[in-house]
Amino acid sequence: MTDAAIVSPRLEPGPRGQKPRRKLSRRNIFLYGTLIVVAVYYLLPLYVMVVTSLKGMPEIRLGNIFAPPVEITFEPWVKAWATACTGLNCDGLSRGFWNSVQITVPSVMVSIAIASINGYALANWRFKGADVFFTILIFGAFIPYQVMLYPIVILLREMGLYGSLWGLVVVHTIFGMPILTLLFRNYFTSLPEELFKAARVDGAGFWGIFFKIMLPMSLPIFVVAIILQVTGIWNDFLFGVVYTKPDIYPMTVQLNNIVNSVQGVKEYNVNMAATILTGLVPLIVYFISGKLFVRGIAAGAVKG
Amino acid sequence: MTSVSIKDLCLNFGTVQVLKNLNIDIDEGEFLVLLGPSGCGKSTLLNCIAGLLEVSDGQIFIKGNNVTWEEPKDRGIGMVFQSYALYPQMSVEGNLAFGLKNARVPKDDIARRIANAAEVLQIEPLLKRKPAQLSGGQRQRVAIGRALVRDVDVFLFDEPLSNLDAKLRAELRVEIKRLHHRLKNTMIYVTHDQIEALTLADRIAIMRSGIIQQLASPHEIYNRPVNLYVAGFMGSPGMNFLDGEIDDSGAFTFGGMQIPLDRYPFSTADRPRQAKFGIRPEHVVCGAAADAEPFSAEADIEVVEPMGADTLVWAVLDGREFRFRVDGQSELRSGEKIRVGFDPARASVFDATTELRL
Ligand SMILES: Nc1ncnc2c1ncn2[C@@H]1O[C@H](COP(=O)(O)OP(=O)(O)OP(=O)(O)O)[C@@H](O)[C@H]1O
Ligand SMILES: [Mg+2]
Numbered sequence: 001m002t003d004a005a006i007v008s009p010r011l012e013p014g015p016r017g018q019k020p021r022r023k024l025s026r027r028n029i030f031l032y033g034t035l036i037v038v039a040v041y042y043l044l045p046l047y048v049m050v051v052t053s054l055k056g057m058p059e060i061r062l063g064n065i066f067a068p069p070v071e072i073t074f075e076p077w078v079k080a081w082a083t084a085c086t087g088l089n090c091d092g093l094s095r096g097f098w099n100s101v102q103i104t105v106p107s108v109m110v111s112i113a114i115a116s117i118n119g120y121a122l123a124n125w126r127f128k129g130a131d132v133f134f135t136i137l138i139f140g141a142f143i144p145y146q147v148m149l150y151p152i153v154i155l156l157r158e159m160g161l162y163g164s165l166w167g168l169v170v171v172h173t174i175f176g177m178p179i180l181t182l183l184f185r186n187y188f189t190s191l192p193e194e195l196f197k198a199a200r201v202d203g204a205g206f207w208g209i210f211f212k213i214m215l216p217m218s219l220p221i222f223v224v225a226i227i228l229q230v231t232g233i234w235n236d237f238l239f240g241v242v243y244t245k246p247d248i249y250p251m252t253v254q255l256n257n258i259v260n261s262v263q264g265v266k267e268y269n270v271n272m273a274a275t276i277l278t279g280l281v282p283l284i285v286y287f288i289s290g291k292l293f294v295r296g297i298a299a300g301a302v303k304g
Numbered sequence: 305m306t307s308v309s310i311k312d313l314c315l316n317f318g319t320v321q322v323l324k325n326l327n328i329d330i331d332e333g334e335f336l337v338l339l340g341p342s343g344c345g346k347s348t349l350l351n352c353i354a355g356l357l358e359v360s361d362g363q364i365f366i367k368g369n370n371v372t373w374e375e376p377k378d379r380g381i382g383m384v385f386q387s388y389a390l391y392p393q394m395s396v397e398g399n400l401a402f403g404l405k406n407a408r409v410p411k412d413d414i415a416r417r418i419a420n421a422a423e424v425l426q427i428e429p430l431l432k433r434k435p436a437q438l439s440g441g442q443r444q445r446v447a448i449g450r451a452l453v454r455d456v457d458v459f460l461f462d463e464p465l466s467n468l469d470a471k472l473r474a475e476l477r478v479e480i481k482r483l484h485h486r487l488k489n490t491m492i493y494v495t496h497d498q499i500e501a502l503t504l505a506d507r508i509a510i511m512r513s514g515i516i517q518q519l520a521s522p523h524e525i526y527n528r529p530v531n532l533y534v535a536g537f538m539g540s541p542g543m544n545f546l547d548g549e550i551d552d553s554g555a556f557t558f559g560g561m562q563i564p565l566d567r568y569p570f571s572t573a574d575r576p577r578q579a580k581f582g583i584r585p586e587h588v589v590c591g592a593a594a595d596a597e598p599f600s601a602e603a604d605i606e607v608v609e610p611m612g613a614d615t616l617v618w619a620v621l622d623g624r625e626f627r628f629r630v631d632g633q634s635e636l637r638s639g640e641k642i643r644v645g646f647d648p649a650r651a652s653v654f655d656a657t658t659e660l661r662l
Contacts, residue, residue, distance in 0.1 A: 194386070194387050198391075200355075200375075201356070201377065201383045202450070212391075212402075
C-alpha cells in the first residue's frame with residue numbers, strides 16, 4: 001500500500017496531497033464542546049417538558065423531573081387540548097388555537113402584502129416625501145408598544161373594532177409594518193436597479209413590475225417575513241389580552257389562564273402539554289422553512 | 305433629419321449639477337458614442353433620454369416630438385444595459401416578449417417579431433432557456449434582442465460590452481456595427497473604451513463632468529482635438545505634451561529647441577506666449593527618417609515595450625518624458641540614443657492658460 005501509492009517517479013517522500021487533520025485538535029474540542037453545551041442548555045427544558053407531560057400526577061409528585069416516565073400517558077395532552085378549564089369555559093386550548101389561527105392568518109397576509117408594496121415603492125419609485133415617510137416608519141419601530149396601548153384602544157373603539165378579531169388583525173398589521181417594510185425595502189434595493197429600468201422601458205407599470213418582475217425574485221424574503229410574522233403574532237400575549245374579549249382570546253392568553261388558574265391542584269403535566277401545544281406552530285414553521293429563512297436573511301436583511 | 309434632439313438639458317441630483325446645459329442633435333440613422341471618464345454623466349444622460357430620470361430643465365425631442373414628459377415606453381426607444389438586466393425568472397422568449405405583451409401586441413405578431421430578432425442575433429436555439437443558462441455574450445445578445453423586437457427608432461446602449469472579456473467584446477463590437485448597417489436605426493452608445501468609440505461611431509461626444517467637450521467624427525477628434533483635455537483623453541498611450549512658448553518669429557520653443565510652426569494649421573489668430581505642444585506617439589518617426597522631418601532632435605531611450613505589432617518607446621527629450629511608437633520589428637534598447645522627428649502639421653498646439661486649441 002505505502003509503496004504502491006507512489007506511482008510517479010517524480011514524487012519524493014514527504015508531505016503530499018491533502019494535509020491530514022487531527023480529529024481531536026484543541027480547536028475541535030473547543031468548538032464542539034461549546035456547541036454541545038449550548039444545545040443542552042436549550043434542549044434540557046424541552047426534554048423536561050416532554051417527559052413531564054407524559055407522566056401521571058402521582059409520578060410527578062415523586063419529584064424527579066429528569067426521570068423518564070414509567071407509565072406513558074397521553075391523558076394530559078388530551079385534557080390540555082380539549083377539557084382544561086380557562087376561567088369561564090372548559091373546552092381546553094382548542095378554542096384558543098382556532099382563535100389564534102383566525103388572528104394569525106389574516107394578520108400575516110395583510111401585513112406582508114402591505115409591507116411588501118411599501119418596501120417596493122420606497123426602494124424603486126422614489127416618490128416625493130419618500131425619505132420623510134421612511135424616517136417616520138423607522139422611528140415607529142423604536143417606539144415602545146406600551147406607549148401606544150391606550151391610544152389604540154380608543155382608536156379601535158372609534159372604529160367599532162374594539163374587542164373583535166379584526167381589531168387585533170389591524171393592530172398586528174400596524175405594528176408589523178416598520179420592521180417588515182424595512183426588510184422588504186432593503187431586499188428590493190439589493191435587486192439590480194437596471195432590471196427595474198429595463199422593465200420600465202418595456203412598458204410595465206407599478207403593478208406590472210411588482211407582480212411580474214419583483215415578486216418572482218423575492219421568495220426568500222417572503223419566507224423570512226412569514227416566519228417573523230407567524231412567530232411574532234402567534235406568540236403575542238400583550239395585544240391579545242388588551243384588545244380581545246375572553247371568548248376570542250388567542251392561544252397564548254388561554255395558556256396563561258390554564259397555567260395560572262388558582263383553583264384545584266397544579267396539574268404540571270397538563271400545563272407542560274399545553275405549553276408545548278402552544279409552541280408547536282412556530283416550531284413547525286421553523287422546521288419547514290429553516291433553510292429558506294437563512295438564505296433570505298442573508299440576501300435581504302444583512303446586505304443593503 | 306434630426307432623430308434625437310437635446311436642448312439645454314440640465315440635471316441635478318439635489319445640489320449636485322450632473323448635466324449642465326447640454327445640447328446635442330443626432331441625425332436619423334446616426335451612431336453617436338458618448339465617451340468620457342467614470343462619473344462624467346454618460347449614464348445619466350442616457351437615462352434622461354430614455355425617460356428613466358426626470359430632467360431638471362431643458363427639453364428632449366425624439367423624431368420631432370417633445371418627449372420630455374413622456375413615459376419611457378412611449379418614447380420609441382429601446383435600451384441595452386451593462387448588466388444585461390434580463391428578467392431571471394423568464395425564458396429568453398419570455399424576456400423578448402415582455403415588452404410586446406405590455407404593449408398588447410397580437411400573439412402571432414409577437415411570435416413573428418421574436419423569430420425575426422432571434423434570426424438576426426443568432427439566438428434561435430436559446431429561446432427556451434433561462435438567462436442563468438446563457439453565457440455572457442449570449443445574454444448580451446438577448447438584451448439587444450429585447451430592444452430589437454420592440455421595433456424602436458432609437459437604440460440606447462449603456463456600456464453593453466464592458467462586462468465581457470476582451471475577445472468577446474471585439475466580436476460583439478463588430479456585430480453591433482453590422483446590426484447598425486442592417487437596421488439603420490439611430491444609436492446612442494455609452495462607453496469608456498476608446499477603441500469601441502473610434503470603431504463604432506459616426507460621431508463621438510467627449511464628455512467631462514457633465515459638459516460635452518467636443519462632438520465630432522472620430523477622425524476629427526483624434527486629429528484635431530479642440531482642447532487639452534480631449535487631446536489627452538483620446539489615444540493610448542496618450543499624446544506627448546511639451547510646455548513652451550511661441551516666440552516672436554512664430555516658432556514654438558522649449559528648453560533650447562525650436563519647433564517651426566509655419567506648417568501648423570492654426571485655427572485662431574491668437575498667439576499667446578505660453579503654449580503646450582502636443583504630438584501623438586504614432587506621429588513620431590525615428591532613426592534616419594527623422595532628419596527628413598521639419599523638426600528633429602536626439603532622445604535617450606529609457607524603456608522599450610514590445611507589443612507585438614508595434615513597440616512603444618519611452619524616451620527622454622530635453623529632460624521631458626517623450627513616448628513614440630515604432631515598428632514591432634525594430635531592435636531598440638534602453639540606454640541608446642536615437643534621432644526622433646515629426647511634422648508639426650500633425651501636431652496640436654494649445655493655449656497654456658485657456659487650454660484651447662490654437
Ligand atoms: N442617484 C444619484 N444621486 C446622486 N448622485 C448621483 C446619482 N446617480 C449618479 N450620481 C452622480 O452623477 C454623476 C454621473 O453619474 P453617471 O452614472 O452618469 O456616470 P457615468 O458617466 O455613467 O460613469 P460610469 O462610466 O462609471 O458609468 C456621478 O458623479 C454620480 O456620483
Ligand atoms: Mg455609467
